[in-house]
Amino acid sequence: MRYTDIAIIGGGLAGSTAAAMLGRAGIPTVLIDPHDVYPFDFRVEKLGGGVQIARFARTGLAEVVLPGATHARENWIARFGRLLDRAPVDQYGIMYDELVNAIRAEIASPAEFICGKVTNVAISAERQQVTLGGGETISARLVVLANGLNVSLRRMIGIEREITSPCHSISLGFDLVPVGRPAFPFPALTYFSERPSDRVPYLTLFPVGERRMRANLFVYRQADDPWLREMRVNPVRTLDAALPRLSRITGEFAVAGDIKVRPADLSVSTNYRRPGIVLVGDAFSVTCPVTGTGTDKVFTDVAQLCNVHIPAWLASEGMGEDKIAAYYDDPVKTACDAWSMAKAFDFRRVSMDTGLYWRAQRGARFLSWLGRGALRRLGGRRRRTTIQGALPQTP
Template sequence: MTADSNVTEPSAGSATAAIVVDIAIVGGGLAGSLAAAVLARAGHRVALVDKRAVHPDEFRVEKIGGRQLEMLRKLGYLDALDNVACRYDQVLNIREGKVVDVSVGRAYGLPYADLVAMARSQLPDPSSLIVDEVTAVNCRDDLQHVELASGGRITARLVVLATGMAGVLGYKLGIKRRVLAERHSVSFGFTIARRDHAPFDFEALTCYGERTADGIDYLSLFPVRAGMRANLFMFRDPTDPIMRELRREPEATVLRLLPGLRPYLGDFHVIDRVQNWVMHLSVVEGHLQPGVVLIGDAFQTNCPAAGTGVARLLVDVERLCTEYAPRWLGTEGMGREKISEFYSDRDKVAADQQSLKMARFRQALTSRNDIGWDVRRRLHFLRRSITHRLDQMRPGWLAQVRSALRA
């Protein structure tokens, strides 16, 4: 059963019926759901296929801010995000118990499942979501055929694979994933609250790692409706015993790894399940094929600590759904020459390259202990601290400088 009676579900009667659309999107996470909403709102016939009517509670994207908000505004979703997420406007950044600087700017915290639900709610027609499993995709230069586990079929001009890191369908098409960095990073997510039920003395807080040996990039604390969410990003062997300790005794382990946090958190406890995620950096090969295009993590994975994953995803959605797909549908055929335009798009290529660059930078800044990186790390935080102090003495100075540099 589905949570919405308007959602198209597989049934015995529909097993022989073919659904005909302009674009079939496989995978109803954030990338697929946003792409479906953008295309459907532009008047294209869209089928969004996912195994679940309601996306499960996954530890994925939990905060949105900075340039990501500008892109959501451009796509027309910022108001919808404002209605479902917790907004915050200031982040206190600390290291070794001392203030590094304060980040100012609008940001939002919310569970990934709520983010996906927000994207799906923007579909003009809820029946565009088909709750089923795709078993095969047959792609050609003209029409594409999608086979469903229920026995149903979808015929489309274009198929968009937004299946995240699940590569079964891609593998059947000859698309393979090349690992660039195995077990690149480990992330933990949990929610905390003070034992006396008092609010924390900050809107949001980022605490950076204190020792390279710990492999901690930073702990990010930000509000969600359930409390204060914690995202911990590490570059460390996921089989290390510290991973088990973080799951079993998160409060004591976090304070042992980041002792400078203690004055800011007071007597706190974890109020939900500790989730963790091991990320491999990877890209796909053999993806340039007629009639099918990959977006988001289905094309390239990201380092969560770098914070570039959502930006990459939004670039993919914006370029494909507002520039290329509408133009491709205006002429016959869906051959490789059309598909290649998206993969070689300047903005997309830049976002993909920046994501990998930042992944390597964050790991080196966190973990490298040679003299060169030690000096670079010290200068990185010193520059931020000096800039912050100057801005405190002359409020607005930093904003004026940044404005002048952009001009």
């Protein structure tokens, strides 16, 4: 039997980040995942926004991971075929598997990685026992469950998953390439829906690598909607029909490679207050990818758990339910969870609801983007005029 302080089950973004953080803190940790190298998975493909990057920074890993991503400093915002703003951003494009593997590369002793599949978990108020498929057993003071949507281990110890909004949204990922020119005119682009009936909140385009423009399209449809098949078979025509004035901004384009489709159910775990085990990331609750807050939840869960709670728990004997409750009741975590879930429903309503209030909200957003863009252009012209006026005049 192998002994450790922390056993983490699941080596995706949440589990790998936790293992790297705990190793840096000098806490003996074992990360267990079936994949020695994390494979392609259509999930997070960019990190952006000051708040999200700040949350990533709290893990201590941003400074070593982000230099390997593609940095975009400006994002064009458009709707109705009209450029509204060229907003400054701090956005990083990176494929999910590359992000996870970059974080895994930071796992160092006393943390270690085991390639294997967990077949059984037994928990108690003292030590936990994790059994692998090959028969090896790991004894840990705490189990961190970070295995995403996999429910089998949770059910083994009485934790269930409640779906609160089935197929709340669907994400599509593909590469967009310009036709007849070497590059698109924008560094990154967010193009918002033109009509609620199209059930498309927005399309986001962002660079990954030197020559690749990645597209993430979000829709509110059912998983068996024929529209999805049309998108796979005739992506350009289907995209033109859904966003008919998009090409005024992008110019003529083509779709390269496969189109990845990922439906998302909103869900929360139930009966999770158990001794000896905590749930992080999607293992605890799943929010909507449209809002881009899933990564915020992961970084918040892991940062609070590894920076605040685990060091305090290990300072005394036992791992009872009273200790574990401090993590689930953490005000930083609960605020992030509530914000993320509320945003999931609000974004859907503002994208599709035809009621007077939500129509007004869409109009207000459009005017807000238009106003900010106009002020930014005016400020730019004033700065250029000031600079030109300060230059010495030639006779």
